[in-house]
Amino acid sequence: MTTVGSTTTARTASQAFPAGFVWGAATAAYQIEGAAHEDGRGPSIWDTFARRPGAVAGGDTGDVACDHYHRWREDIALMASLGLGAYRFSVSWPRVQPDGSGPVNPRGLDFYDRLVDGLLEAGITPYVTLYHWDLPQALEDAGGWTVRDTAYRFAEYAGVVHDRLADRADTWTTINEPWVASFLGYGAGVHAPGRTSADDAFRAAHHLMLAHGLAARRLREAGAERISLTLNLAPVLCPADAPGEADLAAVELVDSLLNRQFLDAALRGSYPDAVLERARRLGHVRDGDLAVIAQPIDSLGINYYNPTYVRAAPGAPENPAFPGSAGVAFPSVDLPTTAMGWPIAPDGLTELLLRLHRDHPGVPLVVTENGAAFDDVPGPDGRVADPARIGYLEGHLRAAHAALAAGVDLRGYLVWSLLDNFEWAEGYGKRFGIVYVDYADQRRLPKDSARWYAGVIARNGLEA
Numbered sequence: 001m002t003t004v005g006s007t008t009t010a011r012t013a014s015q016a017f018p019a020g021f022v023w024g025a026a027t028a029a030y031q032i033e034g035a036a037h038e039d040g041r042g043p044s045i046w047d048t049f050a051r052r053p054g055a056v057a058g059g060d061t062g063d064v065a066c067d068h069y070h071r072w073r074e075d076i077a078l079m080a081s082l083g084l085g086a087y088r089f090s091v092s093w094p095r096v097q098p099d100g101s102g103p104v105n106p107r108g109l110d111f112y113d114r115l116v117d118g119l120l121e122a123g124i125t126p127y128v129t130l131y132h133w134d135l136p137q138a139l140e141d142a143g144g145w146t147v148r149d150t151a152y153r154f155a156e157y158a159g160v161v162h163d164r165l166a167d168r169a170d171t172w173t174t175i176n177e178p179w180v181a182s183f184l185g186y187g188a189g190v191h192a193p194g195r196t197s198a199d200d201a202f203r204a205a206h207h208l209m210l211a212h213g214l215a216a217r218r219l220r221e222a223g224a225e226r227i228s229l230t231l232n233l234a235p236v237l238c239p240a241d242a243p244g245e246a247d248l249a250a251v252e253l254v255d256s257l258l259n260r261q262f263l264d265a266a267l268r269g270s271y272p273d274a275v276l277e278r279a280r281r282l283g284h285v286r287d288g289d290l291a292v293i294a295q296p297i298d299s300l301g302i303n304y305y306n307p308t309y310v311r312a313a314p315g316a317p318e319n320p321a322f323p324g325s326a327g328v329a330f331p332s333v334d335l336p337t338t339a340m341g342w343p344i345a346p347d348g349l350t351e352l353l354l355r356l357h358r359d360h361p362g363v364p365l366v367v368t369e370n371g372a373a374f375d376d377v378p379g380p381d382g383r384v385a386d387p388a389r390i391g392y393l394e395g396h397l398r399a400a401h402a403a404l405a406a407g408v409d410l411r412g413y414l415v416w417s418l419l420d421n422f423e424w425a426e427g428y429g430k431r432f433g434i435v436y437v438d439y440a441d442q443r444r445l446p447k448d449s450a451r452w453y454a455g456v457i458a459r460n461g462l463e464a
């Protein structure tokens, strides 16, 4: 309570978000669409990788997924019932260009036409992601992201999609999470295409960022005004009371590889030393590339799930997702975890947003993904009680609000995910949705968190 003059004002921690704040949900093509062999769609690297024995839990594939390709009307109605202002989805490149280049598959583009029209009819703004990891297999057969040509093919594909949808969709994300696509796909090999070469991971990262720059330039030339890049970013923390020099060096290395490799390239046209050293040896970064990559963007998308914890650990083997990390441990910390085993640390979102506000002033921010997997089980009445997810989301929205209160230009929040879906190497066993999907009959069951989120949207914030 505070007293001003003779008036005692009850201070309530208002959790109202700014007027016009965008509330939405996010998905990705390979994770929800299914119809993997329908209407001319070609194979992607995830269609191939999912068939590699042991690659995906339970041998799951995206062949059917949530059957969103056929159930999109029902899913849009679900989004509207929650009051979503925006829906972030990705376009399947191999549905649009089955070989990744050349002839366009009209039936592939037609699906996104229908989807965008349906969203607009429901009063929902389409947020279009052009690449969410489903590279056409034909391009992987020609070298994939480790070869420079793929970046140019991506820019052509981006132009095809933009030119078809730009009269109705105006919010574009070029690439989703280049770090995951490169360092898990080509370095650690735990994501498609399942290659395990540190050099290839750095080549892929650079060509993904070059693809971003080339596509952003192509869209800007065509008149696009809302172009962004989405990065998975995390505070890199040492959980020691008094970090030593070696601990700080470990933080610096992992922060350079996970965060600065992409932030500095996109927003400053530079690479941190750890990346430059590799680039000098490999010769894949050409003069002028970083200027292309640093094409001006209108906002930065942030996918935040949890901090990354590191400490020096002499003798620790290299983590293949972080080349050069021999002698670095990635310890568990004493925090509650989600079903993915990821620590729950909402303050990390505030810290991350404040860092971006400080280091990259003037760049509007959107949380394009935040959410959690928990072992959701429908009750006999069909209700899906998911208090842990509500707790996770509430904690992270309070963290986002704290950043807003500190002056961060945060424009929106999109929950990951609208639907339970194909969780990559974890398959369908990990449920991130605010809506439960019964894969046996494709029924959608809004979880308690969906109703809770609808309330947040309706009041444009949390209850104080």
Ligand SMILES: N=[N+]=NCCCCNC(=O)[C@@H]1[C@H]2[C@H](O)[C@@H](O)[C@H](O)[C@@H](CO)[C@@H]12
Binding pocket: 028, 031, 176, 177, 180, 232, 303, 305, 306, 342, 369, 416, 423, 424, 432
């Ligand atoms: N430790 N830990 N890790 C935190 C996250 C590591 C990077 N993975 C992501 O960000 C992926 C992003 C992806 O866009 C989506 O397609 C995935 O379904 C979600 C959930 O996995 C997230």
